[in-house]
Each structure stands twice: as C-alpha cells, then as structure tokens.
Ligand code: FES
Ligand code: FES
C-alpha cells in the first residue's frame with residue numbers, strides 16, 4: 258500500500274488482560290507514541306517463541322479517542338504458529354515492542370450497503386469497522402459466526418451496540434451460517450468485508466464469483482494461519498540444498514527451512530504475495546494450500562506452493578481415518 | 594516577572610495545513626477522462642472522470658512500485674491502468690486485474706479520497722474520510738447563482754497558503770501593491786471592524802465620499818454610463834475555514850444609502866478566493882470575480898477576469914518574494930500589527946483545527 262505502512266517500532270506497556278471468551282484474552286496496551294487506529298488496522302509485535310524473538314500481527318479491536326490505549330484479542334491456539342502462548346502469558350506492567358497501527362484492510366466510506374462477516378477470532382478485525390459504520394449511520398449488517406457461544410468474544414457488547422444490525426450464527430446451537438443465503442442477499446452496491454477461517458472465506462469467495470458480483474467489492478484480510486486441515490508435522494526435502502527438515506505443528510515450512518540455514522525468498526509471510534513459492538518435485542500426502550495467491554485451478558494442480566503458510570498433510574480428506582500412510586507426509590521441493 | 598504561557602503560536606511562519614477539511618483540487622472543467630496529476634497537501638493525486646462523469650481522485654502512486662497512475666490510461670467504465678506493469682484499479686482504488694497472476698492480491702489498493710463537485714470546483718478531503726461531510730464545503734454560492742456572473746483563473750503561488758490568507762485578510766496592501774488599479778490612500782486611513790464567529794471571520798471596511806479608483810470607476814460607468822462624482826466604497830472580507838475568502842466589494846454613488854443597505858446606486862462584486870496548500874511552500878490559489886450587474890456581457894466578464902488577473906499578478910510576485918525572505922531569515926520572527934487582526938483570527942482558527950488533528954507544531 259502506498260506510503261502509510263512504514264513500520265515505526267516503539268515500546269508499549271500491558272495495562273490490562275482479561276479473558277473475554279473461552280481461550281480468548283483481551284490485552285490492552287499503552288503505546289509510548291500514541292496514534293489513532295483506523296478501522297481495519299493491525300499492529301505487528303515481537304513475541305517469544307521457544308526462546309526466539311519473532312514477529313506476529315494482531316488486529317486492533319478497539320482504541321480510545323487519543324490512541325493512548327489499544328486493545329488486541331488473542332485466541333490460544335496450540336496448533337498454530339506459537340505466538341499465542343506467549344501472548345496469553347502477558348501480565349499488566351510487562352513491556353512489548355510494537356509498531357504503530359498498520360493498514361492492510363481499509364474500510365471504504367461511502368458504499369451503498371455493507372456486510373461485515375466475522376468468523377470466530379476474525380471479529381477482532383471487524384469489530385472496529387462495525388463501530389465506525391454505526392457512527393456514520395451507514396447501512397450495514399454485522400454477521401458473527403462461531404462454533405459455540407462461550408468461544409465468541411464480545412458477543413454481549415456487540416449485541417448492545419448493534420442491536421438489530423447484528424446477526425449471530427452459532428454452530429452448536431443449530432443456527433449455522435448458510436453462505437449461499439448470505440451472498441444471495443448482497444446486491445450490486447454491497448461491499449462485503451470478512452475475516453475468519455479460510456474455509457469460510459473460500460466459501461464466500463466461491464459464491465461471490467458464481468453470482469458474478471463485483472470482485473473488488475469483496476474485501477478480506479488473511480493472516481495465513483488457518484487451513485482446510487489441522488496442521489501436522491511433516492518432512493520437507495530439498496535436494497538442491499541437500500537438506501531434510503522436519504516441520505513441526507507449530508512452525509511454518511518457511512521458518513523450518515530458515516532454521517536449517519536455507520536462504521529463502523519471502524515477503525508478506527501470510528500467503529498473499531507469492532514470493533516464497535517453491536516447486537514441488539515429489540509428494541507423499543496432500544498439500545493444504547493456505548494462501549490467497551493461487552487460483553483454485555493452480556491449487557488443484559499442486560505443482561507449486563507458498564511455503565510461508567501452506568503445509569503438507571497425510572490425508573486427502575483431513576480426517577485421521579483417511580490417512581493413507583503410517584508416517585508423516587513427505588514433500589520434496591526446489592526453492593527459487 | 595510572570596507571563597502567561599502562550600496557548601497558540603500565532604506567529605508560526607510556515608503553518609501546516611489542516612487535513613480534515615475540503616480543499617479545491619481543480620476547476621470542474623480541468624478534470625476529464627484523461628488522467629492528470631496535482632499535488633494537494635503534499636500528496637500527489639491522480640484525477641480523472643469515469644465514463645459516467647464522476648470525478649475520481651486516487652493517490653498518484655501505484656500500490657506495486659509507486660509509478661504515477663496519472664501517466665496511465667483510463668480503462669473500462671471507471672478504471673485506470675498503471676502505466677508500468679499494467680495493474681488496473683477501479684474508481685475506489687481497488688485492484689481489478691493483476692496481469693501477471695490469476696488472482697487479485699487482497700491488499701492491492703491505492704488510497705482514494707472523498708470528492709465533491711460544487712460551485713464549479715472539485716473539492717477533495719485529504720484527512721480522515723469518516724469525517725468528510727459534504728455539508729462542510731465552504732460557501733461559494735455566488736459561483737453558481739443566476740444573480741451573479743463572472744469567471745476566474747488559478748494562480749500557482751510560491752508560498753505557504755497562510756501567506757495568501759494574510760494577504761486577503763488585510764487589504765491595506767492595495768494602496769501599495771495595487772496603486773494603479775484599486776489602491777488609494779483612504780484604504781489605510783479608514784477604520785475597519787473585525788468579527789470572529791466560530792470558524793468564520795469578517796473584516797468590514799467602509800470608505801465614505803471618496804474618488805473611485807480606476808478599476809471601480811470603469812465598473813460604475815459600465816452600469817451608469819458617463820458616471821462622474823464621489824462614491825462610498827466597501828470591502829467586506831468573509832473568511833471560512835480552512836482557506837476560503839469571499840470578499841464583498843463595491844462602490845455606490847456617495848450618500849445614496851449603500852452603508853445602510855441600499856446598494857441600488859452602485860456596483861457590487863464578489864472576489865471569490867479559495868486556497869489549496871500544494872506543499873508547505875506552494876499553493877494553488879483559485880479565484881473568480883463575480884458581479885451582479887450587466888450579467889449577460891461576456892465582454893465585461895472577460896475584461897474583469899483579465900483585469901483582476903493583472904492585479905493578482907502583483908500579489909503573486911509579492912508573496913513569492915515574501916516567502917523567499919522568510920526562508921532566508923529563519924531566525925527572524927513576524928511582528929503582528931493591528932491591521933493583522935483578521936489574519937490573526939484565521940491563524941487562531943487554523944491552529945485549533947491542527948491541534949484537534951494532533952498536528953500543531955509546538956511553539957518553540
Ligand atoms: S511470503 Fe508472501 S506468500 Fe509467502
Ligand atoms: S508500478 Fe504499477 S503495476 Fe508495477
């Protein structure tokens with residue numbers, strides 16, 4: 258994005274931590290250089306994973322008028338990339354290195370109608386947008402989808418703020434979202450903003466394309482941390498570099514290759530840009546494509562993958578019972 | 594000795610510009626299907642019209658490698674194609690096609706700015722788009738009213754926008770800068786009244802029973818052929834934040850009741866000025882001269898436009914020289930005189946706006 262996303266690092270103090278849903282911690286930070294956070298912004302921050310300092314991105318859920326307080330919310334995800342465990346250990350008074358709010362998911366003012374779709378922890382990227390649209394008296398619907406009521410953060414606050422404009426779908430209460438019905442309600446002037454698990458976002462995108470709605474009106478942000486399958490440990494072989502590396506559940510293939518000393522090309526590290534693409538020479542297992550760079554056609558071909566987010570898994574269906582092999586998936590690649 | 598801490602730095606010599614405000618980006622006729630570039634508030638903006646005639650304003654820097662979109666071409670109903678690697682954006686600044694891949698990167702957008710067409714101008718909002726209320730466009734209704742006729746031009750002023758505002762808020766300079774057209778010594782000799790109300794400032798000056806200077810004598814004779822004699826002359830300067838100044842000017846036959854409200858024995862003009870910061874040291878100065886007599890005369894429209902153009906050329910030269918002198922003397926301060934009261938209120942209002950945006954430079 259032009260110009261405004263240059264990172265400025267600063268220190269921030271943890272002011273408050275509070276569980277706002279099952280496994281979801283709200284963390285309020287006080288930055289040393291306050292800046293107002295626009296809707297759709299996230300901050301990058303440094304977390305400790307296995308004694309190493311790594312960068313993670315979290316959406317700004319809300320903020321006070323002067324920008325002196327920013328709230329994040331982090332779900333504890335033992336299978337994902339590992340920053341969440343560190344985040345859940347934070348206590349008031351602790352200091353963190355953070356960036357100012359960065360914008361990759363801008364809300365456009367002036368659309369005829371808005372649908373905001375949040376799946377699970379995706380609400381963190383959407384809540385702020387909904388608040389702004391309410392203030393602007395825009396025509397919007399906030400659709401919030403979750404597995405169970407206890408796992409949905411901010412449900413009460415959102416109900417109070419948005420009333421009739423909030424539509425809630427909860428799987429274990431039998432009110433699951435029907436994606437085709439949601440997309441059917443979108444008209445030509447509707448902009449749909451979404452953040453949630455990749456399965457949900459893929460389904461919406463497919464429906465959107467089928468209905469020939471204007472593709473640029475479908476807005477989404479991905480942090481590249483969900484897939485069609487649960488992450489498994491797998492093995493990657495790189496004959497060109499004479500490497501064989503294990504990729505543990507909580508680490509990406511890119512990270513594992515870097516750990517092993519490979520000089521890898523990358524940029525976004527969230528499945529957007531395609532710079533970390535590697536060619537697949539041989540595969541025993543299936544690729545869990547988690548990027549948004551390839552088209553469905555390219556993902557089906559599976560001759561290449563974006564190793565910052567995508568993984569290898571053993572089974573073709575994702576169900577343990579269908580696992581075709583005893584051992585982990587093995588993938589042989591050639592990097593750029 | 595104790596002094597009260599100053600709450601505002603009203604002698605700031607190079608004042609930053611508020612961003613949460615409407616600025617004129619161009620005359621409506623300047624913006625066409627062919628993309629153009631203009632720098633507004635330090636940011637280059639690409640401007641074009643869609644097939645339906647809607648004005649589009651995007652950051653003039655492609656998301657990919659920041660090539661200027663204004664060098665590209667309009668495509669389809671509302672799109673523009675980057676001239677470098679061919680990414681196409683729609684009028685909202687969202688990528689609709691990336692030639693070198695099968696998908697569209699969800700981050701591929703360029704900022705677009707709220708835009709309003711009003712009073713023959715196109716206005717742009719460079720700050721927080723959630724605050725861009727079209728109701729806040731400054732009043733320049735004479736530009737599109739059937740009671741007024743006239744035309745104008747644009748000056749590229751080589752100075753901070755605040756210097757242009759200072760220039761227009763205090764017209765005693767006419768006596769010295771514009772001595773051959775509208776200047777006369779009664780200007781600096783007559784009394785004036787300054788009134789501030791919210792985001793508006795008015796400076797009113799009446800000169801009674803004086804000789805009309807050449808510019809005004811000609812105008813009187815356009816309406817009252819062969820006119821001779823004394824006039825009552827007025828200048829009522831109306832400022833509306835951040836940078837629009839419409840000046841109610843005119844003369845009437847002396848003693849016919851103009852100061853009391855009967856202007857029927859006179860000629861009345863409105864000098865419409867609106868200043869857009871280009872950079873910290875340059876401004877787009879849009880002006881027009883509107884009149885309420887001989888409405889159907891193109892001859893007079895052209896004569897007035899050319900005449901005022903000549904007058905403003907004198908200001909342009911002074912402003913450029915003033916900015917150069919300011920920059921050459923960074924350690925010298927301004928001094929504020931009684932005649933600056935209008936300009937000082939303008940500064941106070943702009944500083945409050947900047948403060949609200951967290952952008953007021955601290956007085957050093
Ligand atoms: S680094 Fe951008 S897609 Fe992997
Ligand atoms: S710079 Fe615009 S497409 Fe590359």
Ligand SMILES: [Fe+2]
Nearest residue numbers: 767770771908
């Ligand atoms: Fe002048």
